[in-house]
Amino acid sequence: MKRIAILAAATALSACSTGGDKPKAPEAPLHSRMLVLDTHLDTPLHFERKGWNFADRHDLATDLSQLDIPRMKDGNLDGGFFAIYTDQGPLTPAGYAAALDHARKRSDLIDRTIATHKDAIGPALTADDARRLNKEGKLIAFKSIENSYPLGEDLSLLDEFYKKGVRLAGPVHSKDNQFADSATGEGHWKGLSPLGKQWVAEMNRLGIVIDASHSSDATFDQILALSKYPILLSHSSLRSANDHPRNLDEGRLKALAAKGGAMCISTIFLSDMKMSPERAELFGKYETIGTLSPAEQADLTRRWRELDKTETMWAADFEKYMAMVLRAIEIGGVDHICFGADWDGGGGLTGIEDISALPKVTERLKAAGYSDADIEKMWSGNILRVLSAQGKGR
Structure with missing residues (x-):
């Protein structure tokens, strides 16, 4: 074997010396050649931690964070939507005021953190921004709102957050609020409230993608019927994998696909929590x-x-996750599936514990027979398509 290797090396040197073609460098792994986005990153809750730096590598054994800049590069996560999450409080003027103060501060914190690491990551407002940053070799930071509760009853605040860079927002979180019923709420409105219907119209007018994750079935149905533009579910699982109201049933996934939207697959609620x-x-x-x-x-x-x-x-693992992903693709089609694992917000399973595990998903999709083009659609193309479809009438 050693002699063969020496002869091969001599042949290569001879080709170089006589002007022959140089051997081609090995092609990079498929996952690293794709634009990879995640639609729901709760990492901003770590941005204000004392002694924690987004640019440092953190170990799951000694730190609860699942995402940082070095591990984004390990898993070739090129970016995604960093969430302005606000816990549900009382539906009162005082509750709304406190929530708004929190949301504004969280939005500013995201901006400051991205600016601090501007050599590695940049803010994005559009699909073209994402592609440009990717070509520049930078990571991509969109902003989203998880729970519109901080808006109170003042829809003009949506414009404020649009100007702050928010391009994805959901009406509700774990409890019913002034806009809509939650998947885990009591069903106060039987879907959207009258104000929630106005919220949908204002989201469409501004060109902010509607996120129906956490919405009740009735809320989802009404959003889908009212929205002029395709919607996303930023971090949802399939109800056929685990019968939980937080998950989407297969019939509604088909309805979502029929309206041009996409479901971004999460790692949560594949079992009861x-x-x-x-x-x-x-x-x-x-x-x-x-x-x-x-x-x-x-x-x-x-x-x-x-x-x-x-x-x-969670009583689930990577194998159960991939079985659910493949079923979702079968039902929704490659044009209507994306990924939002709920990193740093309760997501992660045995075998897919943090962001560095993402190449395993691509490997399984390829093994299942999906083309490179279809896999890249699911990692980013469908998200950017839905984002680009917003606000055509502005």
């Missing part, structure tokens, strides 16, 4: 991790990982 009292306590601290000292952050991580050894939050 095991929220024991101890996990609930830790989750409550996690959602306000930016207020904790470095020592308190380390203690939270230690307790979380200890609990993981005896009580996992």
Whole structure:
């Protein structure tokens, strides 16, 4: 074998010296050649942590974050939508005011963080921005709103957040609010409220993509009927994989596809969520991790990982996830599937624990027979198509 290798090397050198063609460099892996986006990144909750830096590599054993700039590069996640998440509070003027203050600060925090790391990542408003940044070798930062509760009853605030760069927003989170019923709410409005119907119209007018994740079935149906433009589900799973109201049923996935929208597949609710009292306590601290000292952050991580050894939050793994992904593609078609795993917001499963695992998804899609072009549609093309379709009448 050694002699063969020497002869091969000599032949290559001879070709070079006589003007022959140089050997071609090996082609980069498929996943790294694609534009890869995720529609729901909860990482902004880490941006305000003391001692935490978005540009540093963090280890899951010692830090709860699932995404940072080095691991984005490991998993070839080129970017996505960084969420302005606001917890649901009372539907009162005081509740709305506190929520609005939080949302404005979170939006500004995202902007400051991206600006701090401007050599690595840049803000995006349009599909063309995403493509430009990708060509420049930079990561891509869109902004989204998870839960429109901070708007109170003032829809003019949507324009403020549009000007701040928001290009994707959902009406509701885990409880019914002034706009709509939640998938896990009580069904107060039987779908959208009268104000929620106006919210849909204003979203369309501004050109902000509507995100129907967390919406009840009735809310989803009414959004789909009212919206002039295709919508996204930024982080949802399939109900046939686990019968939970937070997940989308196959009939509604077909209806979404028929209207040109796309469902971005999540890793959450592939099983019931095991929220024991101890996990609930830790989750409550996690959602306000930016207020904790470095020592308190380390203690939270230690307790979380200890609990993981005896009580996992999800009874699902990468194999179950991929089975659900493949079923969703079968039902919705390659033009109507995308990805939003809910990183840093409760997502992640055994075998797909953080953003660095994304190439495994591409490998499975390729093994299942999907073309390179179809796989790239699902990683970014469908998202950018829906984004580009907004606001044609502005």
